[in-house]
Structures are given as structure tokens and as C-alpha cells.
Amino acid sequence: MTFLAIDVGNTRLKWALFDAARPGAVLLAHGVEFLEHIDRLAEGDWARLPAPTHMLGCVVAGDAVKRRVAEQMELWDVAAHWVVPQPEEAGVVNGYDHPMRLGADRWVAMIGARHRLLAHGPARPLVLVMVGTAVTVEALDASGRFMGGLILPGHGIMLRALESGTAGLHVPTGEVCPFPTNTSDALTSGGTYAIAGAVECMYQHLLRHCGEEPACVMTGGAGWKMAPSMTRPFELADNLIFDGLLEIAARRFAVSLG
Ligand SMILES: Nc1ncnc2c1ncn2[C@@H]1O[C@H](COP(=O)(O)OP(=O)(O)OP(=O)(O)O)[C@@H](O)[C@H]1O
Numbered sequence: 001m002t003f004l005a006i007d008v009g010n011t012r013l014k015w016a017l018f019d020a021a022r023p024g025a026v027l028l029a030h031g032v033e034f035l036e037h038i039d040r041l042a043e044g045d046w047a048r049l050p051a052p053t054h055m056l057g058c059v060v061a062g063d064a065v066k067r068r069v070a071e072q073m074e075l076w077d078v079a080a081h082w083v084v085p086q087p088e089e090a091g092v093v094n095g096y097d098h099p100m101r102l103g104a105d106r107w108v109a110m111i112g113a114r115h116r117l118l119a120h121g122p123a124r125p126l127v128l129v130m131v132g133t134a135v136t137v138e139a140l141d142a143s144g145r146f147m148g149g150l151i152l153p154g155h156g157i158m159l160r161a162l163e164s165g166t167a168g169l170h171v172p173t174g175e176v177c178p179f180p181t182n183t184s185d186a187l188t189s190g191g192t193y194a195i196a197g198a199v200e201c202m203y204q205h206l207l208r209h210c211g212e213e214p215a216c217v218m219t220g221g222a223g224w225k226m227a228p229s230m231t232r233p234f235e236l237a238d239n240l241i242f243d244g245l246l247e248i249a250a251r252r253f254a255v256s257l258g
Pocket residue numbers: 008009010011012013131132133134154155156157192220221222225226
């Protein structure tokens with residue numbers, strides 16, 4: 001049995017093939033494709049893969065992207081399944097006003113983060129930061145209830161917004177430092193500390209609400225760039241979306257796995 005997990009983000013599609021649809025499954029192969037190049041997968045990376053027996057994905061883009069992914073999957077005899085955020089799943093309760101309007105990537109990553117937390121120790125409140133094209137900062141209480149979260153522009157979007165919205169800011173990437181003395185460093189540090197500051201606010205809100213120190217975990221392609229600038233230690237998790245997809249798949253495909 002093999003399981004294909006797919007994370008279709010705002011900019012790129014990430015896929016991973018596992019030897020089973022359960023937490024801790026062995027990663028057999030993985031890859032990344034920009035959204036505009038999805039149509040290369042069947043003749044590219046996926047042509048060499050053993051056929052997956054199950055697939056589960058999460059997607060933030062619209063139905064058109066799902067169709068394009070499904071087309072590439074015609075290579076195999078496997079149905080495409082996509083996560084829709086539920087009021088409750090895999091031990092996480094969705095506190096959004098309209099649970100289905102929550103981004104599927106956020107929902108799946110929270111499920112991955114919650115199980116990672118429980119695997120490492122007792123239940124605690126949790127701040128989850130996902131750093132990609134956009135940045136999200138989620139708060140879960142000790143019972144696994146998603147209290148709410150922040151959506152921020154990612155680092156790249158912030159810099160592009162400044163470039164296009166000001167008269168003369170066009171400079172290369174700089175370094176993060178506490179007292180920037182050139183434009184490049186000022187821009188890079190500004191974006192980084194905007195994210196770090198928002199995360200600290202959420203940490204404080206959750207600490208005050210729960211009266212207990214939250215655990216802090218960070219995921220997403222640019223997480224390692226953000227980690228050194230955070231106001232408190234954050235554990236880096238490689239890909240909580242794949243972890244969450246494995247948790248959900250284990251429950252969903254349990255019957256067919258016997
Ligand atoms: N120094 C930095 N600090 C923080 N974030 C950064 C930095 N450099 C780049 N980034 C952000 O990281 C993003 C790339 O991260 P990642 O690879 O997870 O995103 P992606 O795959 O493009 O996003 P998505 O999952 O939404 O498709 C860029 O879009 C940018 O916003």
C-alpha cells in the first residue's frame with residue numbers, strides 16, 4: 001500500500017509518497033512544482049513513481065487547480081480526495097465562525113501540530129506558525145480547540161507591496177538585524193519582525209486566555225529563516241501539512257486498509 005499526500009499552496013504544489021496512510025509512515029519520494037507547472041507532473045516526477053493506492057490532498061486555490069491535479073493523476077487508478085475543513089476532526093475542534101471557510105492548509109497543519117504535541121508530551125495550548133507565501137498564526141487551547149488565528153502577508157508579499165507602493169524602494173534582500181542602517185537590511189528586518197511581532201501578540205493572547213505557557217511550533221518552507229528572529233523558542237516541524245494529511249488519511253482509509 002502506498003499513500004500520496006498533496007499540498008497545493010498559494011505558489012507551489014508539494015507532494016509526498018508514503019509507504020502507508022498512517023502517522024510515522026516512511027517517506028518514499030517527494031517533490032515540489034510551481035502551480036503553473038502542475039501539468040508536467042504525469043510526464044515528469046510522477047512517471048517514475050509506484051502507483052499510489054490512496055491519495056489525500058489539501059488545496060487553498062480553487063477548483064480549477066484540483067482538476068489540473070486530477071488530470072495528472074489519471075496516470076494511476078486512484079481517486080483524488082481533498083480535505084474540507086470540518087467542525088471537528090482527528091481531535092481538533094474548529095472554532096471558526098464558518099468552519100468550512102477556514103483554509104484547508106491551516107486546518108490540516110493544525111491537526112498535524114496537535115498530534116505532534118500529544119506525541120511529545122501532555123496536552124498544552126499551542127501556537128502554530130506557518131510561513132509561506134502568506135503567514136498564518138493559529139491558537140489552540142489545551143483541549144485541541146482552534147480558538148482563532150491571524151493571516152499576514154508573507155515576507156515576499158510585504159517586500160513586493162513596498163516596492164510597488166512607494167516611489168523609490170527597489171533594493172536587494174538584506175540581513176535581519178536589530179538596528180538596520182541601510183535600506184536592504186531595513187526592509188528585510190521590517191518584514192521579519194512584523195511576523196515575529198504578530199506571533200508574540202498571539203502567544204500573549206493565548207497565554208492570558210489559558211493561563212498556561214503555550215507550546216510553539218513553526219512550519220512552512222521559510223520557517224527556518226524566521227526561527228532565529230522569534231521572540232521565544234519555536235520548534236521547527238518539517239511539514240505539518242503532510243503530518244496532518246497522514247492523521248486524517250489514517251482515519252479515513254482505515255476501513256479499506258483492513
Ligand atoms: N527571509 C525570509 N523570512 C521569512 N519569510 C521568507 C523569507 N524569505 C522568503 N520568505 C517567504 O517564504 C515563502 C516561501 O515559503 P514556502 O516555500 O513555504 O512557500 P510556497 O511553497 O511558495 O508557499 P505556498 O505553500 O503558499 O505555495 C516566500 O513566498 C516568502 O514569502
